[in-house]
Amino acid sequence: MANERFITSELNAREENFEATLRPQVFADFPGQDRVKERLRIMVEASTNRGEALSHILLCGPPGLGKTTLANIIANARGSGIKSTSGPVIEKPGDLAGMLTGLNEGDILFIDEIHRLPIQIEEYLYSAMEDFVIDIMLEQGVGARSVRLNLPKFCLIGATTRQGKLSSPLRSRFTMTCRLDYYRVDELEKILTRSADVLNIAADTAGLHEIARRSRGTPRIANNLIRWVRDFAQVRRESIITGPVADQALTMLDIDKDGLDEMDNRIIEAILVKFRGRPVGLKSLAVAVGEEEGTIEDVYEPYLIQEGYLLRTPAGRVVTNKAEMRFGIKGIGGDVSEQPRQPELF
Known part of the structure; x- marks a missing residue:
């Protein structure tokens, strides 16, 4: 059992490293989402000029469109540290307090799947986001008392695939809400071109186009598919991913020319x-x-x-x-x- 857990942990670590390798680090390397990027650039530049922490940002949209990547790009552009977690992981107020007190002035706390935060944790965020303080209850019953912790001024970036699941009080505390939409085929081709260079995959324009148009408008799917097509081409002893090679590989996955599986x-x-x-x-x-x-x-x-x-x-x-x-x-x-x-x- 311990060996199985170790193997699973190793596989997860490799997958995270693969994702991190393909993620752009600056706005210029992030194709698509032009309107969202422009808003975020303005926010970052304005806060940098004023020497203040960024305002709180909510990124929403279907999975795999780059919300986590954008959070890291924002941190890089602002020159801030970033601490990442997810909603289901934060189970107790003490978990949240530990993360918030560990931040430095101007740092970013990124919470993925923020709509899955327990309601009692969400309520602690209200004062943290507005007044940069958090009240922690010590003990219970007659001897119960609260301790107020002062927090550094930080930026909370929340990511969600289900914006409607957020409570109105939490949603209203985000200064900027940015919705990411599905990508066009030409935008996915740019992403795949970069991924092919990073992974040292030989592919022509037709091959990348074939993968892009079957990727459901989603970069994560596109990057997963190019790995599969690479494996297919290697086993079939093809030196380069062409349109026909990509078509054969994706047809084997039951993904048709319209991207439907x-x-x-x-x-x-x-x-x-x-x-x-x-x-x-x-x-x-x-x-x-x-x-x-x-x-x-x-x-x-x-x-x-x-x-x-x-x-x-x-x-x-x-x-x-x-x-x-x-x-x-x-x-x-x-x-x-x-x-x-x-x-x-x-």
Whole structure:
């Protein structure tokens, strides 16, 4: 058992090192998200000129778009130290107090998945973010007393994939909220070009384009796929990743030319065939395709909606004409506008 834990720890460490190697360190090396980068540049430059700590920043958007990378770029641009953690890790007020008191003036505390903070921990953040103090309760019952700790002026950068899960009091304490969107194919090509250089992978423009357009608009997926295509090319004894090589490698993963994988297709097909094109609730859809509701809602639906294959309506999930044309199946249930508008029961 101890040996298994050691192996798992080693694998996780290698994966983190791989991610760190590919992450840009400055804004200039971070393709895409131009409007977000410009806002952050202005904030960093203004705080540097004033000699003050950065205001608190909330980064939100689907997973894999670069929220953690941006937090580190901000710290580098500001010349500040950064301490990183995640919401589920902070279980007690003492955990939070230890991290906050360990910061220096102007440092950054980065909390990933901040929407998963326990509510009692979240409440301690209110005074920390506004007044840079935190009150810790010592003991309980009759002898209970609180101790106020003064904190250095710091910047909290929160990252979340589910902004709506944050409470209003916490969300309102962030000065700037930046939403990251899916990347265009040309932006992903720039990311893959840099990754190929860092990993010493030989690939031509057609090969990188093939990977980019099947990466669901997500840099993390693109970087994972280029590693797989590299392995495929090596085993097949190809000296360079070309368009045909990338196509064969990704087809083996059941990723088609539109970037849809097996589960994407199962979701669309289930609505068209099993539910005859009629609106379907999330719970029923999850049962039909054998996947968890949260996974469908957070991982698969955003891209299907973004690409115009799926819609959420008050009656439930429905497919679009684009999805019907893709499968050559016309939903038997008729046009969605003709469906009765009743509350979704599942």
